[in-house]
Amino acid sequence: MQLESMYQEIILDHYKNPHGRGLRDPFDAEVHHVNPTCGDEITLRVKIDGDTIADVSYEGMGCSISQASISAMYDLVVGKSVSEALGTGEHFMTLMQAKGDPAVAEKLEDELEDAVAFAGVSKYPARVKCALLSWMALKDASARAVSTAGGQS
Amino acid sequence: MTQTASRPDAGAQRAPLPLDVEVIRADFPILTRTVRDGKRLVYLDSGATSQKPRQVLDAERWFYENVNAAPHRGAHQLAEEATGAYEEARAKIGSFIGAPETEIVFTRNTTEAINLVAYALSNAATAKEPDFRTYAVGQGDEIVVTEMEHHANLLPWQQLCERTGATLRWLGLTDDGRLDLSDLDTVVNERTKLVSVTQQSNILGTINPIAPIVARAREVGALVMVDGAQSVPHQPIDVAELGADFLVFSGHKMLGPTGVGVLWGRYEVLDKLPPFLTGGSMIEVVRMEGSTFMPPPQRFEAGVPMTAQVVGLGAAVDYLQALGMDTVEEHEKALTAYALEKLAEIPGVTVIGPPDTVARGGAISFTVEDIHPHDVGQVLDDLGIAVRVGHHCAWPVVRRYGVPATTRATFYVHTGYDDIDALADGIRAAQKFFGTV
Numbered sequence: 001m002q003l004e005s006m007y008q009e010i011i012l013d014h015y016k017n018p019h020g021r022g023l024r025d026p027f028d029a030e031v032h033h034v035n036p037t038c039g040d041e042i043t044l045r046v047k048i049d050g051d052t053i054a055d056v057s058y059e060g061m062g063c064s065i066s067q068a069s070i071s072a073m074y075d076l077v078v079g080k081s082v083s084e085a086l087g088t089g090e091h092f093m094t095l096m097q098a099k100g101d102p103a104v105a106e107k108l109e110d111e112l113e114d115a116v117a118f119a120g121v122s123k124y125p126a127r128v129k130c131a132l133l134s135w136m137a138l139k140d141a142s143a144r145a146v147s148t149a150g151g152q153s
Numbered sequence: 154m155t156q157t158a159s160r161p162d163a164g165a166q167r168a169p170l171p172l173d174v175e176v177i178r179a180d181f182p183i184l185t186r187t188v189r190d191g192k193r194l195v196y197l198d199s200g201a202t203s204q205k206p207r208q209v210l211d212a213e214r215w216f217y218e219n220v221n222a223a224p225h226r227g228a229h230q231l232a233e234e235a236t237g238a239y240e241e242a243r244a245k246i247g248s249f250i251g252a253p254e255t256e257i258v259f260t261r262n263t264t265e266a267i268n269l270v271a272y273a274l275s276n277a278a279t280a281k282e283p284d285f286r287t288y289a290v291g292q293g294d295e296i297v298v299t300e301m302e303h304h305a306n307l308l309p310w311q312q313l314c315e316r317t318g319a320t321l322r323w324l325g326l327t328d329d330g331r332l333d334l335s336d337l338d339t340v341v342n343e344r345t346k347l348v349s350v351t352q353q354s355n356i357l358g359t360i361n362p363i364a365p366i367v368a369r370a371r372e373v374g375a376l377v378m379v380d381g382a383q384s385v386p387h388q389p390i391d392v393a394e395l396g397a398d399f400l401v402f403s404g405h406k407m408l409g410p411t412g413v414g415v416l417w418g419r420y421e422v423l424d425k426l427p428p429f430l431t432g433g434s435m436i437e438v439v440r441m442e443g444s445t446f447m448p449p450p451q452r453f454e455a456g457v458p459m460t461a462q463v464v465g466l467g468a469a470v471d472y473l474q475a476l477g478m479d480t481v482e483e484h485e486k487a488l489t490a491y492a493l494e495k496l497a498e499i500p501g502v503t504v505i506g507p508p509d510t511v512a513r514g515g516a517i518s519f520t521v522e523d524i525h526p527h528d529v530g531q532v533l534d535d536l537g538i539a540v541r542v543g544h545h546c547a548w549p550v551v552r553r554y555g556v557p558a559t560t561r562a563t564f565y566v567h568t569g570y571d572d573i574d575a576l577a578d579g580i581r582a583a584q585k586f587f588g589t590v
Contacts, residue, residue: 002189003535003586007528012587038527038543039551039558061557063527064587130527 192537200563242467
């Protein structure tokens with residue numbers, strides 16, 4: 001079976017025991033993203049302190065890939081600066097476009113930590129959007145939080 | 154080899170299948186390929202699009218290699234022959250549903266056929282020709298659909314209402330996956346201009362009673378459209394018996410090519426509709442100051458049509474008629490009964506839709522406890538089994554039944570008991586893989 005290449009043990013662990021799940025206060029921005037082709041949904045909040053992502057909280061409904069991706073993202077971005085987190089998001093995007101190329105995964109392994117396990121998903125074009133849903137929501141929420149903060153100062 | 158022998162371990166009943174699946178499979182070149190590292194293709198996604206028999210592919214190739222020309226233009230021999238082939242297919246496709254060829258309009262697909270009527274009804278309000286205003290929809294008018302509709306039979310009507318100020322109303326669903334007709338007489342009322350309803354749900358498999366809806370629509374003078382995208386490919390249909398004003402369906406779901414669909418309309422209704430798309434070949438006289446249009450069906454076929462695809466659809470109709478639509482229907486009924494039994498044997502599997510074969514077709518949606526449909530679909534795909542996952546372009550339906558999405562298996566003439574056994578085994582494999590059993 002090829003399935004194991006997609007459903008790495010790390011992914012299934014994040015799916016079954018998601019990190020940081022739940023919607024928390026306080027927050028600076030909340031977004032709701034859906035994947036219109038399959039109906040997967042995520043509500044995501046970000047709290048920013050200065051330039052740092054202090055918290056990401058979320059509720060989601062969807063497949064194991066989309067849900068595990070949020071959990072792995074939570075581990076990666078909380079405590080990072082907004083620009084660092086979005087940079088990591090760009091690299092995750094690169095991984096998702098790699099069509100399973102192991103060289104790309106190897107290069108990004110240190111930075112993406114658990115999220116590098118999604119390399120196998122990039123071999124299945126129909127599932128790439130599942131893994132990217134949370135990152136798109138984070139990008140959107142961060143932009144809103146930053147623009148709100150900018151407006152207030 | 155016919156598939157009647159029952160496996161000793163199979164609890165579900167295998168009635169002898171009306172169609173010889175092995176003989177039919179030999180007609181479908183794609184079924185000889187393998188997927189995902191050499192696995193036999195188990196194609197259970199005909200509801201999304203059907204596979205094509207060689208006879209259909211040959212007809213398209215024959216057209217391009219021998220008679221290709223733009224129909225209804227030019228006087229050369231090819232143009233004559235292409236027009237002949239195109240019109241002969243129209244007559245054949247008409248007779249497949251008991252309609253004269255003058256009532257058959259070719260569109261791109263079901264979606265476009267529905268949009269054609271929706272736009273004609275809003276164009277009617279501003280039509281110069283008084284006859285074309287007969288069915289105009291405006292403020293105070295109502296359009297009725299059901300909660301069971303594919304997005305293709307919902308959004309065009311939502312949009313029509315937004316353009317015209319009319320109100321969209323709908324019939325709800327019962328908990329067991331059927332249309333709730335208890336408030337039919339209030340939802341369909343004197344203000345109703347058109348009722349559009351699916352004959353067979355693409356997600357629940359439910360076959361809807363059209364007669365009471367038509368009867369009520371007639372009492373109030375409303376038009377009736379039947380979405381036949383999931384019924385025309387799978388059961389015998391006669392438009393005279395149906396009693397509606399419009400029937401729409403797609404070629405690609407009934408063994409035909411993509412890019413061709415059909416709008417059947419009662420001639421006297423079509424005759425009073427203004428065009429949707431305008432341009433070449435739908436005109437009578439064109440002047441810089443204004444133009445007049447051809448009678449139906451040409452009025453609704455602007456531009457060079459999808460001629461080869463229409464010829465291909467004609468071949469698909471020949472293929473289905475040779476099998477016999479009664480037989481096709483019985484075949485799928487036997488498969489559906491078997492599949493419902495097989496799925497019921499698996500703990501954690503819930504069918505979303507009618508639980509038996511009464512007024513039900515072969516579209517079976519289900520959920521598997523604690524496994525998201527995408528993940529079910531992924532395991533099935535790994536085993537070579539193609540199913541559809543998601544909301545099936547019927548988002549209100551999955552919302553109505555409180556599930557985020559479903560996995561759906563659909564059957565057709567080449568489907569056999571072995572395909573359904575593969576599905577059931579695949580679901581169990583998914584449960585094992587995700588550790589839910």
